[in-house]
Amino acid sequence: MKYQLMIILLLIVSGCTSEQEYQGLSHHMDNKERIVKEYEQVITIAAIGDLLIHDRVYNDAWNGEHYDFQSMLAPVQDYLQKPTITIANQESIMGGEELGLSNYPRFNSPFDLADDIQRTGVDLVTMANNHTLDRGEAAIQNAIRYYEKIGMLYTGAFKSQADQDTIRVIETDEGISAAFLSYTYGTNGIPVPDGKKYLVNQINRSQIKSDVQEAEKLADITIVSYHFGQEYMREPNQEQKDLVQYAADLGTDVVIGHHPHVLQPIEWVVGEQGNQTLVAYSLGNFLSGQYELNRRIGGVFQFTVEKQGDSVSVHTPAFLPTFVQFEMVDDTMTNVEVLPMKSVTDQQLSNAKGHLEEMKQHVSQNIEGLQFIE
Template sequence: MAKGRLIGVFVLLSMLLFSCGIKTSEEDVDNARTASSHVEKVKASREPKEQVEVKQGISITAIGDMLIHSSVYDDAWNDTGYDFTPMLEKVKPFISDATISIANQETMIGGTELGLSTYPAFNSPQEVGDALKWAGVNVVSLANNHTLDRGEEAIQRAIKHWETIDMMYTGSYKSERDREDLRVMETEEGVSVAFLSYTYGTNGIPVPEGKGYLVNLIDQERIASEIEVAKEKADVVVLSLHFGNEYERMPNQAQKDLVQFVADQGADVVLGHHPHVLQPVDWVIGEDGNRTLVIYSLGNFLSGQDEFYRQIGGVFKFHVTKTLSDGKTEIEVHSPEFLPTYVKYEQGRGYEVIPMFQLTNQELPNAHNHYEEIKAHMSQWVPELKFIENEKEDES
């Protein structure tokens, strides 16, 4: 009997141990499971991700010749100093209504310490620069036929002032090292713009030996090289070209040929000066099929010249869109706009730049017809050119 009981107890213990072993094994399996180990769940196939497209945009405005004759700076004198801001007050909202604005500073702002002078050897008050800054300009082109009028001293004084007011300048430099520092404006919108500037000559004044950095002369080899560098460092390349024949309202063949050359190099925009009158807007196709936007001449923006077409300039505006898609970047310059302007004054006093669409017949006889003629002239090659005619208020 005792032996039988012992056998029964042994069998019972073995069964208990066996059942415990199985449970432990099952727990081990459960603990080892992951979310993907449940055989009853079938993985859903993932849909391909939608292509992400990001667009970033800026606008750029450009104005023509700031050609400061003695009548203009005399009118800016107010017994305590020079103040050019009232002359730009009515156009400030249109200049500043852009991400970047560039002006052609035709006369060096060497300042009063050097002695002010006018044609044929210009030197202007430094307050001209202050007024441009106030109006919303943040880049100035300095390469033109008057760059060397008063020599290196005027250039160095002018550049020192541009640096003091934090204004980007291009086309004339204080040293070779300064010249090699490509001017690129980085915007908050993530679009970068390079600015280059060149002139056909310097009114016969020789460039000082070893100091070619004082003024960029038009040289196709240099231009091609600098455009190539600019395209690597910036999204958009804008060239200021001082060229053409004075007082001619249409570009000559040399202008067209040079614009075609820079378009073939991949320049995005060309801003022309020197004729002192407006020349039309156009699109030029480069050899790679790229489109280059050009305004052959922006005319005089502020000057003391007194013939009708020399009193007309404008604010040229265009837009840039940068599209990031599928690892690729595309840049598009598009939607050009133009605001014709008129320099109003009487007997050498009261200089004021006024949008032409705001002019009355009292300010300019037959104002409407003159305005319509300018619109037709500027848009003859680009019928879709938009003219800015909405009132803007100065928000500063």
């Protein structure tokens, strides 16, 4: 296969003959539900926002034997399993319990999280964010070893130079391939260890250009995840718009944003070649321990990819607003779960339907025909 050849070439060039071939690139979605007619080449791809696991979240997940995040995600599991490919932003590094679990400002999450998001339907995690280096290289290497152990794809943080040089491509059973790239604006001032820039992809236009050009050779579509913007701002700033335009000018098909922890609008951006790039500037928090209303609202962003001969198109963007529901008992967060916002009651959130309608208007203000997932 084309990406296997690329791995071999990269290892020869880098001289890393002892580097093991990345095991997760040919990743068929055998357990996904298909909504594809036999004569069509069509897939759906979904993305969710930040998995930002504060101590109050993992403490609530502890059931006496292990950390159970799957029950928190159960109300939205169907929406993550139905798409052909589902990706998530792993905001808090998953270095495991051996390093000691930790909270803001330097997070560390348990391995159980990876198992549970995989069972819930996530196929790939983006790791490039401002918390990637929170617990140093050890946490990154621990996370990657565990992802590889369970067959979870990852991008944005890497174990070696050869690993970073390997573009992540998912080849689906429908004959459509997708490449995934991930970059962050910074690492909260924590320096990258000397000679190990591969540990986290930072936003660098020359690297992005090179990666996108390589991805375009390997896959039918290219999806770029940016960790950028200003926290808690509901509209993208000029820097976000400029970076999205840069990606569109390179021919990127989809851009997915993270970091503001609140939802920002979805829109189409026209590249310099007249191509259209689908953009979600920020998908907000999907699962976190943040209390403020807008920081409890995230969503499932979904789109369709269709291939006819050599022509590939992205169309039919859709969105499902979600809400992090919890109860406070003696100042302790408990019964945390992620709900489709359409099912939230007034007992759980005053004027729930009003907030839902406002959120729908907010994300769709710059795009015509955005569908809302039922």
